[in-house]
Amino acid sequence: GAGVSQSPSNKVTEKGKDVELRCDPISGHTALYWYRQSLGQGLEFLIYFQGNSAPDKSGLPSDRFSAERTGGSVSTLTIQRTQQEDSAVYLCASSLGGRVIETQYFGPGTRLLVL
Amino acid sequence: AQSVSQHNHHVILSEAASLELGCNYSYGGTVNLFWYVQYPGQHLQLLLKYFSGDPLVKGIKGFEAEFIKSKFSFNLRKPSVQWSDTAEYFCAVPAGGSQGNLIFGKGTKLSVKP
Numbered sequence: 001g002a003g004v005s006q007s008p009s010n011k012v013t014e015k016g017k018d019v020e021l022r023c024d025p026i027s028g029h030t031a032l033y034w035y036r037q038s039l040g041q042g043l044e045f046l047i048y049f050q051g052n053s054a055p056d057k058s059g060l061p062s063d064r065f066s067a068e069r070t071g072g073s074v075s076t077l078t079i080q081r082t083q084q085e086d087s088a089v090y091l092c093a094s095s096l097g098g099r100v101i102e103t104q105y106f107g108p109g110t111r112l113l114v115l
Numbered sequence: 116a117q118s119v120s121q122h123n124h125h126v127i128l129s130e131a132a133s134l135e136l137g138c139n140y141s142y143g144g145t146v147n148l149f150w151y152v153q154y155p156g157q158h159l160q161l162l163l164k165y166f167s168g169d170p171l172v173k174g175i176k177g178f179e180a181e182f183i184k185s186k187f188s189f190n191l192r193k194p195s196v197q198w199s200d201t202a203e204y205f206c207a208v209p210a211g212g213s214q215g216n217l218i219f220g221k222g223t224k225l226s227v228k229p
Contacts, residue, residue, distance in 0.1 A: 003158070033216055043159075043219035045210060056214060091159065100147050100209045101166055104217065106159040 002026065004107035006092050012113045013082055021077045021110045023092030029105075031098030032075050034059075034067060037109070038088035046090075049075060050098050082114045117141060119208045121220035128196055129228050136191040136223050138180075138206030148189040149207040149217065150180055159205070165189065176200070198229045 005024040013019050025032050034046040045059040049069045060066070064083075069075040079086055089111050093104040118141045128134060140148065150162040163174025170182040180191045191204060203224045207217040 031215060035219075042221035043205065043207075043217075045216045045218065048214055048216045050214070056216065059216075093159075095215055098215050100215050101164075102215055103161045103164070104215065106151075108158050 004092055004094055004105050006090075006107040006110050008110055009108065010111045010113075012115065014115055015084060016081055018078065018080045019082055019112065021079075021090050021112070023075045023077070023094075023107060025073065025075070025092070025094030026105055027073075029094035029096055030072060031095045031102070032069060033093045033095075033104060034075070034077050035091045035093065036088045037091055041088075043091070046077070048098070079112075082112075084114050087112055087114045117208050117211055117218050119206050119218055119220045121204075121206050121223050123223045124221070125224045125226070127226045127228065130198055131195050132227075134191070134193040134196045134200070134225070136204055136206075136225070138189045138191065138220060139187050140189065140206075140208050141187065146182065146184070147209050148180070148182060150174065150178070150189075150191050151205045151207060151219070152202050153205070153222075154202040162191070162204070196225075196227050198227045201225060201227045 007022045032049040036044045048056040051072045064080045067077045089109040091109045093106045095102040095104045122137045148165045152162045153159045165172045165182045173179045203222045205222045206220040210216045
């Protein structure tokens with residue numbers, strides 16, 4: 001079946017602009033995760049959704065970052081007033097119910113470059 | 116706080132060599148451990164996971180990992196690597212609580228020379 005998809009695959013933006021990154025999880029998966037992968041930092045957790053609710057936003061690095069999920073499906077990660085340090089690959093993952101034992105299925109990522 | 120460390124940043128091996136990648140964790144609760152792999156140009160995917168029972172866990176493509184509680188380790192092994200094993204390998208632990216978000220190690224890049 002279809003896996004997790006993300007769009008765009010690449011995004012180049014100028015410092016100070018806003019960007020929106022989209023994630024389509026596997027159908028039927030209630031849990032959705034956003035991570036960021038950057039050089040030297042590895043993979044960092046950003047935010048977790050269970051259905052449309054975000055019980056854990058602890059990983060969002062600043063108030064410029066926000067995310068929402070609608071219809072228990074598609075999620076959008078928005079970065080306002082982008083900075084060069086926001087350059088990274090943004091990964092989305094989904095799992096069936098969000099339990100610890102479940103496998104997370106990752107998308108291909110969005111590579112963001114802030115000039 | 117939970118943490119995981121991978122000591123090898125880049126490992127270079129010839130085909131047929133044996134592989135062991137180190138992973139150490141610091142975790143206060145029930146131990147759940149994961150290895151994920153990212154092949155060049157592909158998505159991050161699960162290689163294997165440990166939750167309970169037999170501390171020797173077998174995963175895909177001939178990989179295995181052994182949970183050693185006394186050493187806080189979960190090293191990844193493969194007796195004979197192939198060129199197609201060239202990838203980046205990540206060890207991970209749950210962040211805590213009942214939800215599934217993970218804390219990842221910084222990754223080990225494996226290059227296998229044909």
